[in-house]
Structures are given as structure tokens and as C-alpha cells.
Amino acid sequence: MKLKLVAVAFAGLALITGCAANETTPPASDGPETSAASNQLSGALAGGGASSQTAAQEAWRAGFQALHGQVTINYDPTGSGTGRTNFADGGYLFAGSDAPFSVADAQGDFAACAAGSDLVEIPAYISPIAVAFNLDGITSLDFDAATVAAIFSGAITTWNDPAIAALNPGASLPDSAITPVHRSDKSGTTENFTDYLSQAAAASWTWPAAEEWPAELTGEAAEKTQGVRQTLSTTVGAIGYLDASQAGELGTARIQVGDDFVAISAAAAAAAVGQSQLEAGRAATDVVVKLDRVPTSGQVYPVVLISYLVACQQYADAAAGELVRAFFEYVVSPAGQAAAASNAGSAPLTEDATLEPLVTAAVAAIG
Amino acid sequence: MTALAAAPLAIRAPLARERLSRRRRWTEKVAAASLGVACLAALLPLGSLIWTVLSRGLARLDTTFFTQSLRGVVGAGGGALHAIVGTALITVLTALIAVPVGLLTAVYLVEYGRGWFPRAVTFLVDVMTGLPSIVAGLFAYAVFSLILGPGARSGLAGAVALSLLMTPVVVKAGEEMLRLVPTDLREAALGLGAPTYRVVLKVVLPTARSGLISAVMLGLARIVGETAPLLLVAGFTDSMNYDPLHNRMATLPVYIYSQWQNKGTDAAAYDARAWTAALVLIVFVLAIHLLARLAGRLLAPKTR
Numbered sequence: 001m002k003l004k005l006v007a008v009a010f011a012g013l014a015l016i017t018g019c020a021a022n023e024t025t026p027p028a029s030d031g032p033e034t035s036a037a038s039n040q041l042s043g044a045l046a047g048g049g050a051s052s053q054t055a056a057q058e059a060w061r062a063g064f065q066a067l068h069g070q071v072t073i074n075y076d077p078t079g080s081g082t083g084r085t086n087f088a089d090g091g092y093l094f095a096g097s098d099a100p101f102s103v104a105d106a107q108g109d110f111a112a113c114a115a116g117s118d119l120v121e122i123p124a125y126i127s128p129i130a131v132a133f134n135l136d137g138i139t140s141l142d143f144d145a146a147t148v149a150a151i152f153s154g155a156i157t158t159w160n161d162p163a164i165a166a167l168n169p170g171a172s173l174p175d176s177a178i179t180p181v182h183r184s185d186k187s188g189t190t191e192n193f194t195d196y197l198s199q200a201a202a203a204s205w206t207w208p209a210a211e212e213w214p215a216e217l218t219g220e221a222a223e224k225t226q227g228v229r230q231t232l233s234t235t236v237g238a239i240g241y242l243d244a245s246q247a248g249e250l251g252t253a254r255i256q257v258g259d260d261f262v263a264i265s266a267a268a269a270a271a272a273v274g275q276s277q278l279e280a281g282r283a284a285t286d287v288v289v290k291l292d293r294v295p296t297s298g299q300v301y302p303v304v305l306i307s308y309l310v311a312c313q314q315y316a317d318a319a320a321g322e323l324v325r326a327f328f329e330y331v332v333s334p335a336g337q338a339a340a341a342s343n344a345g346s347a348p349l350t351e352d353a354t355l356e357p358l359v360t361a362a363v364a365a366i367g
Numbered sequence: 368m369t370a371l372a373a374a375p376l377a378i379r380a381p382l383a384r385e386r387l388s389r390r391r392r393w394t395e396k397v398a399a400a401s402l403g404v405a406c407l408a409a410l411l412p413l414g415s416l417i418w419t420v421l422s423r424g425l426a427r428l429d430t431t432f433f434t435q436s437l438r439g440v441v442g443a444g445g446g447a448l449h450a451i452v453g454t455a456l457i458t459v460l461t462a463l464i465a466v467p468v469g470l471l472t473a474v475y476l477v478e479y480g481r482g483w484f485p486r487a488v489t490f491l492v493d494v495m496t497g498l499p500s501i502v503a504g505l506f507a508y509a510v511f512s513l514i515l516g517p518g519a520r521s522g523l524a525g526a527v528a529l530s531l532l533m534t535p536v537v538v539k540a541g542e543e544m545l546r547l548v549p550t551d552l553r554e555a556a557l558g559l560g561a562p563t564y565r566v567v568l569k570v571v572l573p574t575a576r577s578g579l580i581s582a583v584m585l586g587l588a589r590i591v592g593e594t595a596p597l598l599l600v601a602g603f604t605d606s607m608n609y610d611p612l613h614n615r616m617a618t619l620p621v622y623i624y625s626q627w628q629n630k631g632t633d634a635a636a637y638d639a640r641a642w643t644a645a646l647v648l649i650v651f652v653l654a655i656h657l658l659a660r661l662a663g664r665l666l667a668p669k670t671r
Binding site: 020046051059065072076077086089091092113175226229245342343 | 516553
């Protein structure tokens with residue numbers, strides 16, 4: 001009786017431990033062509049950080065793992081702050097972060113890096129931040145920076161406030177309260193958004209750019225990009241900010257630039273990055289863009305998020321360095337950027353003639 | 368009352384009985400009704416839960432779900448084979464750690480323990496029963512991080528965390544089962560000149576066999592749905608991993624969490640996968656409970 005039970009248990013186990021149908025290990029050596037170094041990569045690489053990169057990372061990992069059947073890349077969308085902390089502690093071999101390490105922190109020690117190694121930061125994911133709202137029957141509203149700042153700071157509390165109505169003469173705005181939704185965790189999206197507000201609406205937004213939402217402001221707090229999306233889609237009258245790839249069915253704001261209102265698009269986001277300068281005082285591999293948040297004209301969407309991939313220039317473990325370089329090479333390649341663009345609606349880095357060579361050089365230096 | 372008290376006994380008795388019985392009948396009806404309502408109230412969430420999981424989980428309950436992992440899947444499609452295999456492997460490993468420790472502790476407490484030490488063990492086991500699962504996870508995380516460096520994640524670490532949760536359950540339930548074995552049987556065997564270890568091996572354990580298996584199954588059912596410790600120490604991955612010693616290993620509860628929390632652009636596909644995984648997990652736990660019942664019945668000692 002006991003034997004029979006054991007046998008049944010083992011049969012069941014054998015049944016479910018069959019190989020996954022979508023995971024085929026590539027043939028060991030098919031011929032001289034396939035024995036290139038790239039096909040011999042194997043191992044697992046763990047990284048994590050910015051939740052805004054979730055959709056892009058999904059596309060990158062799928063694309064990269066299709067090329068390298070023996071490599072497994074994992075990405076935990078834990079938020080930028082956690083990602084950078086874990087990278088510094090050596091828990092992650094690479095990190096995704098919406099905000100780069102500060103110039104001072106970039107000089108510090110990172111557990112996974114070889115002693116004296118530079119930090120590699122590349123703007124891998126350029127995406128507009130949607131100012132998204134949930135109002136019945138309204139899919140688009142026009143805002144200027146001052147109005148957005150007033151809404152999120154609590155100065156404007158109802159949807160039919162004169163300031164909103166003046167910008168949207170045609171819209172039938174309801175007489176209901178506005179629920180501003182912000183991130184409860186340390187978030188690079190928050191930093192990019194508050195950076196925009198503090199530069200473009202300095203008069204009505206007196207807080208500095210920071211990863212944590214100003215504590216004295218009221219409003220609903222939600223965790224990670226997914227929490228904001230959840231709260232927005234279940235609360236009528238809510239407004240929040242989140243990566244445009246996650247805005248889904250929500251209404252989104254057009255932002256005033258000069259005399260025009262610019263809707264969210266990858267091209268407008270790319271234009272904002274194209275007008276910006278590199279941040280000075282960093283290593284050659286540390287490519288950080290200082291965004292110009294107050295463009296004066298053109299189809300430029302200034303509420304842009306640049307999400308960085310962070311790695312060591314020199315890893316303590318050479319095998320890890322090889323994996324990270326191969327993965328980053330794929331990410332910044334035309335194929336990788338196109339995959340992210342189609343899955344996450346980001347602006348391809350490859351179209352930026354100034355950034356692209358810098359980034360490619362930085363990635364090539366990883367070892 | 369005063370009128371009744373004045374009446375002769377022969378008349379008073381049937382009257383009182385009638386009144387009392389009427390009151391009793393009502394009391395009984397009210398009690399039965401409230402018991403029934405309480406029963407329904409307890410079943411209502413269960414029914415609602417089963418209905419919700421079935422109605423949302425059946426959509427993706429297809430062969431793909433059981434034959435594919437999430438590796439290379441963008442958006443819809445993909446399955447949970449890696450998580451199902453991971454849950455099976457980690458559960459087996461947990462049992463390998465927790466069952467010997469738990470059962471041997473139970474035997475010691477019932478058959479050998481004298482004095483202050485077994486009382487201390489019992490007290491500690493009681494404390495362990497109430498251990499929050501995240502604390503077990505943190506313990507395993509600390510141990511494996513100290514040995515293997517930060518960020519170390521593996522199926523074995525998950526099994527260590529879960530065995531901390533399973534062991535006390537096995538000890539408590541196993542102890543109860545061993546105490547059910549009649550003292551007469553032990554005395555009879557001892558009287559025949561058998562040493563204690565033979566009494567335990569040949570008399571006590573076979574008699575309590577079905578109960579002990581139930582104890583183990585209860586312990587398994589307790590840990591198979593744990594999320595927090597596994598999220599911390601086993602992590603999540605999209606790919607198959609048969610090696611519990613290295614790299615992350617996906618499990619069903621963490622699969623549900625990550626599908627719910629880390630949705631991509633096409634949110635509905637992720638929700639559907641999470642619901643189906645929840646359904647599979649519920650069936651998994653149900654199967655363990657059924658196995659426990661079955662084993663209990665099949666392996667019960669012959670009473671003839």
C-alpha cells in the first residue's frame with residue numbers, strides 16, 4: 001500500500017518536472033558558425049530597481065534570452081531607491097533607476113565592482129511620464145505647469161476650478177473633488193515629476209526635486225507604478241503621474257509648451273532629451289543627462305523620465321561582467337530599443353545622435 | 368408564580384412542564400437558527416472565494432499553463448510550469464528537513480522526555496507555532512546572506528525558511544497522535560521484555576502511523592501557500608530552475624504576487640495568469656488534504 005502511494009507520488013512528480021515547452025536549450029555545437037563566443041554565455045544575472053522599466057525589461061529579457069538560451073536574466077521591479085541600495089550592497093549585479101547616483105555617491109564603493117572601478121550609468125529607457133486622470137468621458141485635458149503644480153499641491157481642489165476650465169474651454173468638467181495620487185515609496189518617477197514642477201512652475205511649487213513626495217502635501221499614496229495605476233483606475237476624480245506605458249485606459253494630460261499643448265508621444269519625449277545637456281563632473285562611462293524642463297517651443301514633452309541602467313565598469317567577478325555587458329549591448333542595440341518601444345512605448349535611444357555613441361562606448365567598457 | 372406555588376402539586380407539575388417545554392422548544396429553535404446562520408456566515412466567504420477564483424481562473428486553465436514557463440513571454444501567453452515545479456521541489460525539500468526533526472521531537476517528548484527539558488521544548492515549539500512567516504524568511508535570508516553574500520537566493524533557502532514554519536506544526540500534531548496510542552499497548556510490550564526503542568519502533572509508531580501521516584500533511588498544507596518568506600529568499604524568475612542550490616526558484620504563491628504586482632502593458636493577461644495560478648494553488652492544497660485523509664484511512668492499523 002505504502003509502495004503504491006510512493007510510486008504514484010513519484011509518477012506525479014516526474015510528470016510535472018518535464019521541460020517547459022517554450023524553453024528549448026540550443027544544440028551544443030551545430031557547426032563552426034554557432035560556436036561564436038556569444039553563444040557560450042551561460043549563467044544567471046539578477047538585477048532590479050525602477051518599476052517604470054517593468055514593461056521594457058520584460059521585452060529586453062525576452063529578446064536577450066531568445067539569443068542566449070543558457071542565460072537567465074531576472075529583474076525585480078522594486079523601485080529605484082531599493083534598486084540602487086541593493087546594487088551598492090552587491091545584492092543586484094545591475095540596477096535600473098529613474099534617478100542616477102549623485103556625483104558624490106558615484107565615487108563611492110560598490111560591493112560587486114572591482115576596487116577603483118568607475119560606475120556605468122546609461123540612459124536606457126526614455127519615456128514620457130503621463131499625468132493621468134480618471135474622469136468619466138474625458139480622455140484628454142490641457143494643463144500648464146502651474147495648474148499641474150496647483151492640483152498636486154492642493155491649491156486646486158475641484159475639477160471645475162476656473163484655472164482648469166480656462167485651459168479647457170470645451171470640456172464638461174464635473175463639480176467633484178480632485179484626488180491627487182502620488183507614490184508612497186522612493187521613486188525616480190516622483191523625482192522626475194517634482195523636478196519638472198520645481199523648474200517649470202517654480203512660483204507655485206516650492207519643493208525641491210526629490211524621490212520622496214513632500215510629506216506635508218495631502219493626497220492618496222500608492223506603492224510603485226502598479227499601485228498608482230490601480231488607485232487611478234478605481235477612483236473616479238483621481239489624478240496621478242506614472243510611466244506612460246502604464247497609463248492604459250486612463251485619460252492623459254497635454255502639457256503646455258510655449259503656446260502649444262503637447263500630447264504624450266515617444267517622439268516628443270525624445271525631443272526633450274535631445275535638447276538637454278550631459279551632466280558634468282562624471283566619468284566617461286557615467287552618461288547622465290541633465291534634462292531641460294522648460295522648453296520654450298516645439299513638439300517637446302517636458303515631463304520626461306530617463307531611466308538608467310547601472311552597472312560597474314569593472315566587476316570583481318569577470319563572468320558577471322561579461323553577462324552584464326552582453327545584456328546591456330542588447331538593450332542599447334537597435335533591436336533592444338525597438339523591442340522596448342513596441343512593448344512600453346519608449347523613445348528609442350538609437351535615434352539620438354549625441355547620446356547613442358556615448359552609451360555604446362560606455363557599455364563596451366564594461367568588463 | 369405565587370398562584371402556582373399555592374396550587375396542589377398534582378396540578379402544578381404538568382402545567383410547569385408544559386410551560387418549560389414550550390420555552391425549551393423556542394430556545395432550541397432560536398439556538399438552531401443562530402447556529403445555522405453562523406454556519407452560513409462562515410461558509411459565505413469560502414463560497415465567494417471559490418466562485419471568484421473559478422470564474423476568473425478558468426480562462427487560462429489550458430495546457431499551455433502547465434507546459435510552459437514565462438521565459439521569453441511578453442504580454443499574453445506563457446504558463447506557470449516553472450512555478451509549479453518550484454513549489455513541488457521546495458515542498459519536498461521542506462518535508463525532508465521538517466519531517467525527521469518534527470517527528471523525532473514528537474517521539475522524544477511523548478516517549479522519552481522527563482524533567483524540565485521537554486517542558487522547555489514544548490514551550491519553545493508553542494512559541495514557534497506563532498512565528499510570523501516573514502520572520503522565518505528573514506532568518507533564512509540572514510543565514511544564507513552571511514554564508515553566500517548579499518542577494519543570495521535559492522530554493523534551498525526557501526525550504527529552510529518554510530521548514531521553520533512546518534516543524535512546530537508536525538511536532539504538535541505528531542505529539543497528539545502519539546499520545547492517542549493506548550498506554551496498555553506500551554505496557555504490554557514492555558512487559559514482554561522489549562526495550563523502549565523497540566516498543567517505539569514496533570508498537571507505538573505503527574499504531575500511530577495514519578495519524579502521523581496526517582500530521583505531516585497538515586504541516587505541508589500549512590506551508591505550501593506561504594508567500595512572504597519565499598519572496599524574500601527564493602525570489603522570482605521567469606525560467607525553469609531544477610537546481611535548488613543555485614539561483615532563484617519561482618513558486619506558485621510568489622508567481623501570483625509577481626503577476627499581480629509587476630504587470631506589463633497588457634494588464635489583463637497578467638491578472639488572468641495570477642487567478643489561474645491561485646486556482647492551481649488551491650487545488651494543490653486541497654489535494655494534500657485529500658491525500659492526508661486517504662493515507663489516514665488506508666494506513667489505519669487493522670483492528671481485527
